[in-house]
Amino acid sequence: MSDQPLVRLVDVGFSASGSVILRGVGLMVEAGEIVGISGPNGAGKTTLLRLLATLLRPTSGGGTVLGVDTGARPQDLVRVRRQIALVGHFPALWPELTLRENVNLPAGLRHGPADGDPLRAVGLAGVAGLKAAHASLGMQRRVEFARLLAWTPRLLLLDEPHAGLDEAAAPLVDHLVARVTDRDGAVVMVSHDRNRAGSLLTRRLSVTAGTVVEAPA
Amino acid sequence: MTPSAFWQQVRWVFTKDLRVEVRGGVTLRMATPFAALALLLAPLATGTDTALLRRIGPGMLWLVVILFGMTVTLRSGAREPGPVRDLLTLSGLDPAAGFLGRSLASAVLLFGVTLVLTPLMIVLYAPEGRPGWGWLALLAVAGVMALGLLGSLVATLVTGLRERTALGPLLAIPLAVPVLLATARGTDSAISQQGSLSWLLLLVAMNLALVIVGVLLAGPMDETTR
Amino acid sequence: MSPATRSSTCRRPDTMTRETATLHPRSRAITSTGVAALCLMATGLYMAATAPDEETQGEAARLLFVHVPSAITAYIALGAGLVTAVWYLIRRSPAADLVSAAAIEVGVLFTAITLLTGMIWGRFVWGVWWDWGDARMVSTAVLFFFYLGYLALRRSISDPRVRAVRCAVLGIVGFVQVPIVHYSVLWFRTLHQGPSIIRPDLANSTMDAAFVAPLGAALAAFIAILAYLVAVRVRLARLEAAVDRAASTSQPVGASVGPPSGLSV
Numbered sequence: 001m002s003d004q005p006l007v008r009l010v011d012v013g014f015s016a017s018g019s020v021i022l023r024g025v026g027l028m029v030e031a032g033e034i035v036g037i038s039g040p041n042g043a044g045k046t047t048l049l050r051l052l053a054t055l056l057r058p059t060s061g062g063g064t065v066l067g068v069d070t071g072a073r074p075q076d077l078v079r080v081r082r083q084i085a086l087v088g089h090f091p092a093l094w095p096e097l098t099l100r101e102n103v104n105l106p107a108g109l110r111h112g113p114a115d116g117d118p119l120r121a122v123g124l125a126g127v128a129g130l131k132a133a134h135a136s137l138g139m140q141r142r143v144e145f146a147r148l149l150a151w152t153p154r155l156l157l158l159d160e161p162h163a164g165l166d167e168a169a170a171p172l173v174d175h176l177v178a179r180v181t182d183r184d185g186a187v188v189m190v191s192h193d194r195n196r197a198g199s200l201l202t203r204r205l206s207v208t209a210g211t212v213v214e215a216p217a
Numbered sequence: 218m219t220p221s222a223f224w225q226q227v228r229w230v231f232t233k234d235l236r237v238e239v240r241g242g243v244t245l246r247m248a249t250p251f252a253a254l255a256l257l258l259a260p261l262a263t264g265t266d267t268a269l270l271r272r273i274g275p276g277m278l279w280l281v282v283i284l285f286g287m288t289v290t291l292r293s294g295a296r297e298p299g300p301v302r303d304l305l306t307l308s309g310l311d312p313a314a315g316f317l318g319r320s321l322a323s324a325v326l327l328f329g330v331t332l333v334l335t336p337l338m339i340v341l342y343a344p345e346g347r348p349g350w351g352w353l354a355l356l357a358v359a360g361v362m363a364l365g366l367l368g369s370l371v372a373t374l375v376t377g378l379r380e381r382t383a384l385g386p387l388l389a390i391p392l393a394v395p396v397l398l399a400t401a402r403g404t405d406s407a408i409s410q411q412g413s414l415s416w417l418l419l420l421v422a423m424n425l426a427l428v429i430v431g432v433l434l435a436g437p438m439d440e441t442t443r
Numbered sequence: 444m445s446p447a448t449r450s451s452t453c454r455r456p457d458t459m460t461r462e463t464a465t466l467h468p469r470s471r472a473i474t475s476t477g478v479a480a481l482c483l484m485a486t487g488l489y490m491a492a493t494a495p496d497e498e499t500q501g502e503a504a505r506l507l508f509v510h511v512p513s514a515i516t517a518y519i520a521l522g523a524g525l526v527t528a529v530w531y532l533i534r535r536s537p538a539a540d541l542v543s544a545a546a547i548e549v550g551v552l553f554t555a556i557t558l559l560t561g562m563i564w565g566r567f568v569w570g571v572w573w574d575w576g577d578a579r580m581v582s583t584a585v586l587f588f589f590y591l592g593y594l595a596l597r598r599s600i601s602d603p604r605v606r607a608v609r610c611a612v613l614g615i616v617g618f619v620q621v622p623i624v625h626y627s628v629l630w631f632r633t634l635h636q637g638p639s640i641i642r643p644d645l646a647n648s649t650m651d652a653a654f655v656a657p658l659g660a661a662l663a664a665f666i667a668i669l670a671y672l673v674a675v676r677v678r679l680a681r682l683e684a685a686v687d688r689a690a691s692t693s694q695p696v697g698a699s700v701g702p703p704s705g706l707s708v
Contacts, residue, residue: 017601018691032625055443074436082309092300096240109229109308210695373607378597391589391619395627426619434612441605
């Protein structure tokens with residue numbers, strides 16, 4: 001198990017509603033890697049992250065994510081999914097609930113409540129009672145990071161993690177990434193922000209016209 | 218997944234949905250007053266013939282609960298934003314547990330709507346006879362449960378579609394006909410002290426059928442919502 | 444429009460020719476089904492027109508030869524639609540989805556014919572277009588609206604896989620609900636003592652042999668029409684799918700996104 005790559009995609013294609021999004025994607029991610037993905041708008045970066053999260057199934061080709069086949073039955077994917085975290089382009093928050101509830105509620109589904117106060121750790125303790133609908137994009141991002149302080153995924157998928165974050169909050173991303181790689185996990189990060197993300201990465205890839213290529217350094 | 222973990226997830230979804238609904242307040246602040254308004258308007262359309270109103274009162278109550286309640290149920294079922302659905306999936310939520318939890322929460326909301334509207338109906342329409350309250354309660358519970366199950370099933374089918382607000386009721390309401398007949402006609406029978414066992418059994422059968430279909434097909438349906 | 448003219452409007456004629464080539468041989472079978480349906484219909488019409496007058500209902504009774512076969516055909520079509528929906532969920536075969544959709548679409552058409560002829564019959568025999576006492580009429584109307592919803596759902600979803608799964612699920616939900624709807628309406632009727640009438644129904648009327656033969660012929664004609672329409676509909680759906688495939692490039696979407704251009708300062 002430990003020798004296996006965390007992600008192994010072979011000739012994966014994905015299309016929806018008659019449009020091809022990805023094709024011929026080959027990708028290996030080993031434990032400890034921090035892979036950066038860049039590419040023009042509409043190239044298929046977000047779709048690739050969702051394939052890695054097992055939220056989408058390849059429509060052609062296949063492979064394994066955390067040792068389980070990408071085409072496995074949903075009940076077999078459950079165990080794998082619980083070890084994957086995706087911080088997507090749009091924040092996964094309930095707009096009607098407060099920031100604190102948005103941290104505690106998913107924790108109840110996954111595990112018990114976190115030790116300490118994750119909202120304090122991300123600097124939001126003072127606005128814990130604010131409704132998510134009234135929080136800025138950067139604050140919502142921080143709430144998602146606060147959730148990740150209570151557990152450590154094996155595979156962390158980040159879609160533009162720095163978008164909306166202020167300078168002071170940027171080290172949060174570094175911290176979360178380090179937690180994952182320290183425990184033999186891997187990180188795949190879509191980012192256009194070379195200044196902030198660049199120093200973290202162990203490898204750069206580019207999604208261009210629906211396929212993955214090594215990015216020029 | 219162990220049965221206890223499954224029911225824990227059902228309970229989690231149930232409390233989460235109710236909490237989101239209470240905070241949003243659409244059912245309480247908008248749907249219920251709108252439904253009450255419908256009860257007030259119907260006599261203006263039919264004419265205020267007291268004998269007629271006495272007869273149609275219970276039927277109007279349930280018609281209004283089904284038409285307005287179903288839109289609330291469909292809305293709450295289809296409301297969760299895509300990223301939140303992803304979060305729940307990655308947290309290992311069993312789609313069948315999600316279906317049952319959502320249905321139960323909707324049923325509780327609909328029961329609340331019915332509780333608010335019933336006294337209003339009695340005041341406005343003054344139905345005659347002394348109802349068997351036990352029968353009425355049983356019919357109402359079985360009725361709102363069936364509506365909750367039907368609503369969250371159909372909500373999943375229209376998730377993510379642009380036309381969902383118009384399409385949902387068209388899919389769900391024809392299938393809610395047994396609920397309308399059983400609750401409204403069952404109330405008639407209960408008022409005339411005839412008992413409503415057959416109507417109740419019909420609703421129980423409907424609940425069972427929807428639970429079985431919903432639980433078995435929750436997985437395949439969930440796969441189509443991403 | 445023939446398949447040949449269709450293919451000329453597509454961007455990639457090579458694929459289209461191959462697609463239509465696999466579809467074309469079936470059209471002969473479809474045409475013969477159509478011709479057979481026409482012959483059967485002519486026979487049925489002749490037999491219905493020359494059947495003796497019914498004692499109490501007079502000429503209106505001839506509606507029996509349209510109403511009853513269309514009702515039976517509608518049930519067959521919707522039943523076939525449901526069986527193929529279950530089949531789709533088990534095997535995930537796109538063909539099962541296409542057949543299911545075609546059968547239900549044609550089934551809705553026959554349901555509409557059943558409702559219309561039932562109403563016309565009711566107008567002649569009972570004096571009203573709509574009889575709330577007739578449980579079958581009421582529950583058929585509910586069924587009709589449910590399946591209109593089904594067709595609307597189909598049109599609203601563009602991804603073929605998503606559409607197939609969701610429509611199959613809806614079909615199954617409808618299937619388990621239909622008996623419950625029917626019984627609820629039946630019990631509703633018994634509360635509202637409907638008029639006892641001669642219903643357009645095979646079971647409860649002692650039917651003269653003179654009526655059975657034309658009825659059988661009409662039923663055969665309707666079933667042949669059903670087979671023809673479903674076959675045509677499936678072929679059409681396949682051609683549509685082929686056109687979609689040919690029209691969509693195999694190029695990933697991202698390849699067509701260029702840098703902004705033509706901006707002037």
